[in-house]
Amino acid sequence: xxxxxxxxxxxxxxxxxxxxxxxxxxxxxxxxxxxxxxxxxxxxxxxxxxxxxxxxxxxxxxxxxxxxxxxxxxxxxxxxxxxxxxxxxxxxxxxxxxxxxxxxxxxxxxxxxxxxxxxxxxxxxxxxxxxxxxxxxxxxxxxxxxxxxxxxxxxxxxxxxxxxxxxxxxxxxxxxxxxxxxxxxxxxxxxxxxxxxxxxxxxxxxxxxxxxxxxxxxxxxxxxxxxxxxxxxxxxxxxxxxxxxxxxxxxxxxxxxxxxxxxxxxxxxxxxxxxxxxxxxxxxxxxxxxxxxxxxxxxxxxxxxxxxxxxxxxxxxxxxxxxxxxxxxxxxxxxxxxxxxxxxxxxxxxxxxxxxxxxxxxxxxxxxxxxxx
Amino acid sequence: xxxxxxxxxxxxxxxxxxxxxxxxxxxxxxxxxxxxxxxxxxxxxxxxxxxxxxxxxxxxxxxxxxxxxxxxxxxxxxxxxxxxxxxxxxxxxxxxxxxxxxxxxxxxxxxxxxxxxxxxxxxxxxxxxxxxxxxxxxxxxxxxxxxxxxxxxxxxxxxxxxxxxxxxxxxxxxxxxxxxxxxxxxxxxxxxxxxxxxxxxxxxxxxxxxxxxxxxxxxxxxxxxxxxxxxxxxxxxxxxxxxxxxxxxxxxxxxxxxxxxxxxxxxxxxxxxxxxxxxxxxxxxxxxxxxxxxxxxxxxxxxxxxxxxxxxxxxxxxxxxxxxxxxxxxxxxxxxxxxxxxxxxxxxxxxxxxxxxxxxxxxxxxxxxxxxxxxxxxxxxxxxxxxxxxxxxxxxxxxxxxxxxxxxxxxxxxxxxxxxxxxxxxxxxxxxxxxxxxxxxxxxxxxxxxxxxxxxxxxxxxxxxxxxxxxxxxxxxxxxxxxxxxxxxxxxxxxxxxxxxxxxxxxxxxxxxxxxxxxxxxxxxxxxxxxxxxxxxxxxxxxxxxxxxxxxxxxxxxxxxxxxxxxxxxxxxxxxxxxxxxxxxxxxxxxxxxxxxxxxxx
Numbered sequence: 013x014x015x016x017x018x019x020x021x022x023x024x025x026x027x028x029x030x031x032x033x034x035x036x037x038x039x040x041x042x043x044x045x046x047x048x049x050x051x052x053x054x055x056x057x058x059x060x061x062x063x064x065x066x067x068x069x070x071x072x073x074x075x076x077x078x079x080x081x082x083x084x085x086x087x088x089x090x091x092x093x094x095x096x097x098x099x100x101x102x103x104x105x106x107x108x109x110x111x112x113x114x115x116x117x118x119x120x121x122x123x124x125x126x127x128x129x130x131x132x133x134x135x136x137x138x139x140x141x142x143x144x145x146x147x148x149x150x151x152x153x154x155x156x157x158x159x160x161x162x163x164x165x166x167x168x169x170x171x172x173x174x175x176x177x178x179x180x181x182x183x184x185x186x187x188x189x190x191x192x193x194x195x196x197x198x199x200x201x202x203x204x205x206x207x208x209x210x211x212x213x214x215x216x217x218x219x220x221x222x223x224x225x226x227x228x229x230x231x232x233x234x235x236x237x238x239x240x241x242x243x244x245x246x247x248x249x250x251x252x253x254x255x256x257x258x259x260x261x262x263x264x265x266x267x268x269x270x271x272x273x274x275x276x277x278x279x280x281x282x283x284x285x286x287x288x289x290x291x292x293x294x295x296x297x298x299x300x301x302x303x304x305x306x307x308x309x310x311x312x313x314x315x316x317x318x319x320x321x322x323x324x325x326x327x328x329x330x331x332x333x334x335x336x337x338x339x340x341x342x343x344x345x346x347x348x349x350x351x352x353x354x355x356x357x358x359x360x361x362x363x364x365x366x367x368x369x370x371x372x373x374x375x376x377x378x379x380x381x382x383x384x385x
Numbered sequence: 386x387x388x389x390x391x392x393x394x395x396x397x398x399x400x401x402x403x404x405x406x407x408x409x410x411x412x413x414x415x416x417x418x419x420x421x422x423x424x425x426x427x428x429x430x431x432x433x434x435x436x437x438x439x440x441x442x443x444x445x446x447x448x449x450x451x452x453x454x455x456x457x458x459x460x461x462x463x464x465x466x467x468x469x470x471x472x473x474x475x476x477x478x479x480x481x482x483x484x485x486x487x488x489x490x491x492x493x494x495x496x497x498x499x500x501x502x503x504x505x506x507x508x509x510x511x512x513x514x515x516x517x518x519x520x521x522x523x524x525x526x527x528x529x530x531x532x533x534x535x536x537x538x539x540x541x542x543x544x545x546x547x548x549x550x551x552x553x554x555x556x557x558x559x560x561x562x563x564x565x566x567x568x569x570x571x572x573x574x575x576x577x578x579x580x581x582x583x584x585x586x587x588x589x590x591x592x593x594x595x596x597x598x599x600x601x602x603x604x605x606x607x608x609x610x611x612x613x614x615x616x617x618x619x620x621x622x623x624x625x626x627x628x629x630x631x632x633x634x635x636x637x638x639x640x641x642x643x644x645x646x647x648x649x650x651x652x653x654x655x656x657x658x659x660x661x662x663x664x665x666x667x668x669x670x671x672x673x674x675x676x677x678x679x680x681x682x683x684x685x686x687x688x689x690x691x692x693x694x695x696x697x698x699x700x701x702x703x704x705x706x707x708x709x710x711x712x713x714x715x716x717x718x719x720x721x722x723x724x725x726x727x728x729x730x731x732x733x734x735x736x737x738x739x740x741x742x743x744x745x746x747x748x749x750x751x752x753x754x755x756x757x758x759x760x761x762x763x764x765x766x767x768x769x770x771x772x773x774x775x776x777x778x779x780x781x782x783x784x785x786x787x788x789x790x791x792x793x794x795x796x797x798x799x800x801x802x803x804x805x806x807x808x809x810x811x812x813x814x815x816x817x818x819x820x821x822x823x824x825x826x827x828x829x830x831x832x833x834x835x836x837x838x839x840x841x842x843x844x845x846x847x848x849x850x851x852x853x854x855x856x857x858x859x860x861x862x863x864x865x866x867x868x869x870x871x872x873x874x875x876x877x878x879x880x881x882x883x884x885x886x887x888x889x890x891x892x893x894x895x896x897x898x899x900x901x902x903x904x905x906x907x908x909x910x911x912x913x914x915x916x917x918x919x920x921x922x923x924x925x926x927x928x929x930x931x932x933x934x935x936x937x938x939x940x941x942x943x944x945x946x947x948x949x950x951x952x953x954x955x956x957x958x959x960x961x962x963x964x965x966x967x968x969x970x971x972x973x974x975x976x977x978x979x980x981x982x983x984x985x986x987x
Contacts, residue, residue, distance in 0.1 A: 063525055376741075
């Protein structure tokens with residue numbers, strides 16, 4: 013039987029989600045294997061080395077680099093307070109001394125007689141890693157972090173803004189093609205993650221921030237509004253560190269695009285449940301897509317847990333991801349082997365599909381994505 | 386297996402968006418391309434293993450060639466060929482996962498800093514930043530920058546042999562203080578290559594030896610007047626394989642499958658471009674426009690230069706092209722009006738779903754407009770990088786007094802350019818070859834006579850790596866199946882003051898004795914058919930203010946080569962401007978596209 017590989021976003025009602033939660037540097041793991049954790053729990057912590065300052069002692073004392081050792085008042089590893097003297101000349105009969113003072117509170121990391129420089133480091137910065145999702149500690153990476161597992165509804169978005177947030181889920185738009193407007197957002201949505209339909213308007217997103225909504229999940233977002241919202245035209249899709257007071261997960265793309273029925277129904281079914289979302293997107297080296305994780309309360313991981321992508325076959329559900337008919341859902345009818353000439357005159361491998369409204373189309377295979385079921 | 390026994394070769398290129406596979410076979414004693422297959426590159430979860438994309442592309446090759454190449458479980462390549470199954474040799478290049486991302490450092494930004502940049506680029510790397518003693522940043526800012534960027538590798542250079550050591554040691558101290566971590570694989574040390582003053586090697590070892598994976602090679606700028614980039618380039622490629630690739634998702638597996646080392650894609654394309662220049666004795670500019678990056682190569686005065694524009698490309702980086710070039714510059718090439726909001730959404734949707742292809746004709750036109758701008762911006766960057774050595778003393782005679790040039794002038798002179806080579810999906814796979822010719826002309830604005838060529842199906846990377854192990858096969862396929870001759874562009878310099886006024890008269894004498902005469906007017910494009918393999922003598926009489934290379938209004942004689950498109954007279958002027966009135970612009974752009982029969986229904 014003909015089949016083809018095509019990438020697709022993961023949208024599954026129940027799957028085993030595993031999350032590595034690692035420190036940026038080695039540190040201390042604060043939980044043990046088998047522990048049940050909440051999204052807010054601290055699972056590992058460490059101290060990041062402080063910022064480094066360099067002071068050129070030789071220049072400041074007008075001496076040769078190799079001479080600095082004769083004038084040092086501190087040695088490598090010593091702690092210093094701001095304005096402590098690091099090096100000092102003997103002066104003339106004790107007068108007219110020149111000295112070099114520490115610009116920071118911290119420690120002396122290195123003293124170089126080759127360049128005459130001192131490297132000073134500020135005190136360490138504490139860093140904590142949270143669990144991010146409710147679940148169970150599945151594995152420990154000694155001094156690095158943990159692996160958390162949870163059975164959850166899992167939805168990958170296509171693009172997002174903002175980092176990890178957690179809150180109770182509320183579906184605000186009445187249907188997957190409804191636009192999330194300013195008036196839809198109420199003070200009761202504070203602290204929640206809300207769900208819209210085909211688009212969130214710029215005004216609605218601003219109101220969501222104003223009332224304290226933690227996150228928005230929506231089908232589409234206008235690229236022009238994104239530019240206005242960020243204050244710059246996003247060139248390369250690397251996001252997640254924006255501090256806009258909200259996390260946005262876009263499930264379909266830019267513009268007004270109806271949220272996939274399946275996505276909407278899954279979110280609707282999970283209304284009121286604790287949900288973790290992350291808008292971080294990196295569409296290049298080691299691609300990262302935004303995600304929605306809704307942990308399910310189940311004692312054991314049952315056999316329905318979803319695994320893997322089996323490629324595109326006749327009968328596979330797909331979504332059209334480029335004009336014409338962008339956003340529509342269809343079933344694969346046929347996978348012709350030979351390349352076909354399309355309207356733009358490009359000769360490409362195609363797929364025959366039938367949309368839910370009964371429309372029969374032949375499109376490039378690259379312009380559809382599998383909807384995992 | 387000896388080279389003479391090899392009859393079937395599989396070569397792949399793992400691009401950032403698409404993995405391309407080609408099958409080459411020896412038939413009637415000649416190596417020819419048989420089929421080509423492709424599949425999306427698999428660096429995205431849940432697969433996150435580049436090998437899967439390779440196997441998918443090979444499986445398409447299998448299907449099209451009608452014979453088995455992969456093992457029954459589809460997880461490996463059958464080698465050597467047996468009973469018509471499998472291949473004898475498998476090689477690959479890769480730029481997936483963002484390619485090789487480097488930081489370079491030199492004492493003086495415009496001297497050793499630039500030499501280090503050229504060395505890194507020549508090895509196929511993307512240069513993320515250049516650290517220099519005089520770059521205006523404070524030490525702690527440099528340290529933060531190193532930590533933030535997390536490069537795959539750092540190249541440290543600076544100081545001429547026998548010169549002062551303290552500056553380069555100070556740079557090493559900054560790198561040591563940053564204690565940089567590698568981008569891929571938390572558990573391994575970051576490779577740092579030292580290619581500076583040889584007298585400082587002991588101090589560099591002392592400063593960096595215990596903190597990073599330090600490697601030392603010859604000084605890349607041993608004296609002010611000379612560069613010695615090859616040892617550094619070779620070391621970079623070696624370290625790339627040993628340290629970086631082995632930690633990228635799926636590469637250890639891919640490395641097991643290949644018979645030769647995996648090469649960075651731009652390095653392989655650069656090798657092929659140099660080979661063309663050397664074999665044909667031509668000055669060459671080549672461009673490889675990919676999904677994430679655009680690489681530009683040039684050989685002028687026998688000097689090879691390469692630049693990588695890391696954020697200009699047709700999928701992952703298309704939104705950046707849009708942001709940098711601006712809406713107006715993109716839309717000037719589009720012969721219809723579009724709603725700005727709609728256009729922005731379409732561009733961003735391409736960025737987030739990089740593997741999609743334009744189905745509608747209008748979408749193809751917009752993508753080709755973006756390609757023109759991506760190529761133009763990349764070529765501007767290339768020109769500023771392909772320069773002579775800075776900081777050297779020049780000898781001048783009294784005759785040079787009125788024609789003084791600065792050191793570090795660009796080597797790229799379009800009037801001296803013989804051949805323009807295009808490669809990359811948008812150029813190689815344009816539905817009509819005229820579109821490729823037009824994109825090359827519009828973005829590079831060649832002057833005088835310039836031959837236009839394109840990589841037929843985007844296989845230069847694979848041939849570049851193949852040339853390392855089987856030059857005969859690579860050259861055979863290159864000559865017969867890879868390089869497509871589009872034609873020759875005839876473009877005088879000079880500004881067109883009035884559309885429609887005569888710019889030049891020409892007399893074209895074909896090999897069969899046919900003589901064609903004509904006049905070409907300002908603001909126009911004209912095509913004269915001249916078939917592939919045909920050459921003709923041309924005599925051009927440019928009007929006053931227009932220059933074909935011999936001076937304004939001076940006659941010019943030369944030889945032109947034919948191609949699929951033919952001889953293209955571009956008398957739009959250099960530089961040329963678009964009308965400010967939109968309706969007039971649309972009319973003019975349509976007339977150009979019509980002259981070349983660029984799109985259906987115009």
